[in-house]
Amino acid sequence: xxxxxxxxxxxxxxxEAEVSGRTHLADFLRNNxxxxxxxxxxxxxxxxxxxxxxxxxxxxxxxxxxxxxDGHKIKTVEGMSEINQETGKRELSNIQKAFWEGHGLQxxxxxxxxLLTTEALLAENPDPTDQEIREALSGNICRCTGYxxxxxAVKLAAKMNKNSTLVYLPExx
Amino acid sequence: xxxxxxxxxxxxxxxxxxxxxxxxKDKAKILSGGQSxxxxxxxxxxxxxxxxxxxxxxxxxxxxxxxxxxxMGAGVRHSFAEQSAIMKDYLPLLAKCIPYxxxxxxxxxxxxxxxxxxxxPSAEIPLVALILDGHLELVSEEDKRTxxxxxxxxxxxxTDLQPEEMVTSLNIPxxxxxxxxxxxxxxxxxxxxEGDFALVAAAAQLEIDKEGFIYDVRIGLGGVGPAPIRLEExxxxxxxxxxxxxxxxxxxxxxxxxxxxxxxxxVPKEYREHVAFRFVQRVLSEALADAKTSYERMS
Numbered sequence: 301x302x303x304x305x306x307x308x309x310x311x312x313x314x315x316e317a318e319v320s321g322r323t324h325l326a327d328f329l330r331n332n333x334x335x336x337x338x339x340x341x342x343x344x345x346x347x348x349x350x351x352x353x354x355x356x357x358x359x360x361x362x363x364x365x366x367x368x369x370d371g372h373k374i375k376t377v378e379g380m381s382e383i384n385q386e387t388g389k390r391e392l393s394n395i396q397k398a399f400w401e402g403h404g405l406q407x408x409x410x411x412x413x414x415l416l417t418t419e420a421l422l423a424e425n426p427d428p429t430d431q432e433i434r435e436a437l438s439g440n441i442c443r444c445t446g447y448x449x450x451x452x453a454v455k456l457a458a459k460m461n462k463n464s465t466l467v468y469l470p471e472x473x
Numbered sequence: 474x475x476x477x478x479x480x481x482x483x484x485x486x487x488x489x490x491x492x493x494x495x496x497x498k499d500k501a502k503i504l505s506g507g508q509s510x511x512x513x514x515x516x517x518x519x520x521x522x523x524x525x526x527x528x529x530x531x532x533x534x535x536x537x538x539x540x541x542x543x544x545m546g547a548g549v550r551h552s553f554a555e556q557s558a559i560m561k562d563y564l565p566l567l568a569k570c571i572p573y574x575x576x577x578x579x580x581x582x583x584x585x586x587x588x589x590x591x592x593x594p595s596a597e598i599p600l601v602a603l604i605l606d607g608h609l610e611l612v613s614e615e616d617k618r619t620x621x622x623x624x625x626x627x628x629x630x631x632t633d634l635q636p637e638e639m640v641t642s643l644n645i646p647x648x649x650x651x652x653x654x655x656x657x658x659x660x661x662x663x664x665x666x667e668g669d670f671a672l673v674a675a676a677a678q679l680e681i682d683k684e685g686f687i688y689d690v691r692i693g694l695g696g697v698g699p700a701p702i703r704l705e706e707x708x709x710x711x712x713x714x715x716x717x718x719x720x721x722x723x724x725x726x727x728x729x730x731x732x733x734x735x736x737x738x739x740v741p742k743e744y745r746e747h748v749a750f751r752f753v754q755r756v757l758s759e760a761l762a763d764a765k766t767s768y769e770r771m772s
Binding site: 301302304320321322324327343344345348351354357358359360362363364365367368417420435436438439440 | 474475476477478479480481482483504507508511512514515516524526528552575576577578579581582666667668
């Protein structure tokens with residue numbers, strides 16, 4: 301019924317849009333901004349697939365209204381890649397490379413949520429233990445991997461963040 | 474799985490919120506953290522005409538020590554409370570239960586008071602606030618009242634909160650540790666997966682005097698009935714006694730007399746009872762161990 305003007309910084313870009321009150325953030329990102337990397341699984345806050353970062357903190361975008369993100373910073377999986385200072389080319393982030401290298405995914409449905417939760421974890425705790433990784437990722441359900449390779453990928457990402465010479469670069473994408 | 478259409482309003486002061494509630498009563502729903510409300514809206518279990526977002530009401534963001542009470546406003550999120558020094562110093566039990574609430578994504582948004590007004594019988598905060606003698610400030614446009622947690626819950630997701638009212642603050646009395654003694658706390662919970670709703674949760678706070686006897690004990694269970702329960706018989710039994718494992722086993726027997734666990738299609742009644750019985754003993758011994766550690770740390 302009610303429409304609202306919002307100003308949201310999504311992946312570093314300032315977005316101005318009009319949303320209806322009932323639209324949740326995940327729908328807004330997918331339908332209005334075409335950022336379909338944010339996946340919707342259960343749509344009631346259980347599976348973690350729709351995890352995005354709001355002001356650097358992981359949240360579930362299916363249980364927050366788009367209008368509530370007004371004035372905040374959102375980061376989705378599309379915003380994870382970085383420009384390589386040497387080559388000037390856009391590259392996957394260390395976390396993404398580590399998931400690639402460590403086979404931290406199979407079907408990939410849960411991956412965007414896993415990646416962003418991992419980003420928040422490593423920002424807060426650059427060297428997490430297995431237990432801490434499992435705890436941090438407990439809100440993200442994966443039905444394929446059995447989590448082993450995901451945990452390994454997170455550890456690899458932590459290692460890559462600390463040691464810039466340790467670079468696993470996928471072949472040309 | 475999309476909410477029904479509603480009007481969204483975001484007042485920036487409390488009076489405006491209360492006026493809206495008074496005008497619309499049942500037709501309005503308050504949105505704070507939204508971690509219980511949004512799922513309910515998405516599943517269309519609730520169909521409010523107006524959603525009143527209180528995130529801009531800055532006067533609800535307080536977490537302070539005032540007149541021997543810890544006061545927490547309706548805007549205080551779990552993650553904020555979890556990291557607050559006030560919480561660790563004054564309410565270690567509440568700080569201990571917060572990591573069990575959902576997952577980090579939930580705790581970053583969800584609020585302490587939101588968990589209380591949602592009144593899920595297996596929720597952590599209602600149980601801990603209950604056994605710590607917490608009370609709530611309920612405010613409406615025309616009235617203001619204080620309700621102890623022990624009188625707030627009516628049953629499964631039912632509370633004393635009236636449609637025109639909102640909870641503005643949770644107040645928990647500060648207890649000083651007995652001179653020459655110590656305090657220990659423990660919170661344990663059984664869930665199918667980490668972060669799931671608890672099948673059984675138990676919380677205890679134990680204060681030991683300088684002679685080594687129990688000076689004050691608080692213990693409660695969640696998930697075993699339509700609302701969290703405080704085990705007053707167990708508390709009375711333990712009062713002034715010397716804490717030992719045998720005593721705790723004896724104390725845990727007492728709950729057999731009055732525990733009324735609901736039937737549940739997923740969890741056999743007997744299982745819940747058994748876990749509850751074991752948890753009473755375990756939460757007490759863990760609280761005692763914690764009291765001993767903090768005693769050693771002080772001396």
